[in-house]
Amino acid sequence: MNKTAYIDFDGTVVDVMPRYHGILESYLKRNTQLKLDYEKYCFLKKQGIKDHAIVHEICKGYKININDYVVFKGENLEDRYWLSKDIIIGFPEVAYEKLNRLGYNVKLLTQRNSERELLYQVNSLGIKDFFDEIVVLKPLQEKNAKVSFLTDKIYSEDIIIGDSKIEMEVADVFNIKGFFVESGLWGASFAGSKDRIFKDYNTVVNYLQS
Ligand SMILES: [Mg+2]
Numbered sequence: 001m002n003k004t005a006y007i008d009f010d011g012t013v014v015d016v017m018p019r020y021h022g023i024l025e026s027y028l029k030r031n032t033q034l035k036l037d038y039e040k041y042c043f044l045k046k047q048g049i050k051d052h053a054i055v056h057e058i059c060k061g062y063k064i065n066i067n068d069y070v071v072f073k074g075e076n077l078e079d080r081y082w083l084s085k086d087i088i089i090g091f092p093e094v095a096y097e098k099l100n101r102l103g104y105n106v107k108l109l110t111q112r113n114s115e116r117e118l119l120y121q122v123n124s125l126g127i128k129d130f131f132d133e134i135v136v137l138k139p140l141q142e143k144n145a146k147v148s149f150l151t152d153k154i155y156s157e158d159i160i161i162g163d164s165k166i167e168m169e170v171a172d173v174f175n176i177k178g179f180f181v182e183s184g185l186w187g188a189s190f191a192g193s194k195d196r197i198f199k200d201y202n203t204v205v206n207y208l209q210s
Contacts, residue, residue: 002105002156003103003104003105003155003158003159004096004104004105004106004107004144004158005104005105005106005158005160006109006160006167006170007106007107007108007160007161008163008166008167008184009109009122010086010163011162011184011186012089012162012184013201014087014088014089014125014126014163015086015088015089016184016185017038017042017084018085019077019085019086020045020051021036021041021042021045022085023072023073023077024036025075027069027072027073027111028059028145030053032059034055034059036058036059037091040054041058042058044058045185046185046186047189048120048187048190051073052064052066052069053110057160078112078114078117078118080120080121083117083120083121086121086125088125088127089183089200090200091202092119092127092130093127093130095130095202096129096131098205098206098209099208102208104159105133106133106137107129107131107132107133108122108133108134108137109135109137109149109150109160110136111136111139111145112132112137113138118136119134119136122134128183135149142176144166144168144169145166146166147169147173147174148167150170150174154174156175157176158176159176159177160176160178161178161179161181161201161204162184163180163182163183163184163186164185164190165186165190168190168191172192178196179196179198179204180196180198180202181197181198181199181200182199182200182206183201
């Protein structure tokens, strides 16, 4: 059987909160003495609150220059130093073996501007061998790059695992099973369909096995 498990990277295979929090805090440090409580940041971020509004909330009304910050964030988000803050979630090797045994090809499907840095990161983390293929898509303006890429490539038995609306939209558009994981930047309220919400990709794989 030819079936594929498409697995998102940021927020699914790696915890990206330390990177996102660190970039915002380093921005604040340029001009202020303000500190950004990590737990509070994560809590608000998962509710879909934007970084400038999180600062406003945590730092007692402080306002950052949004345009200036957006440029700063864009320059840093895929910088090698900040990418090194990402932490592997769970056990990719276990998921890979189990998915293979269930008959799935395992494909990492991620949206990043820099394919080179993504591949460097996957190599540095030592998890390259736990994917049969790695696909890096540049984000598209007002379009779902994963939907665009997968058009004409999807089989009905395929599945997708991810932490955002992007992957859930793929599942909806192609009528395949989508699994939302709560390990990323968004809380379960962003999952859309409420019946396939899991803690992380390992629990998804265990569910598929059962
Ligand atoms: Mg993600």
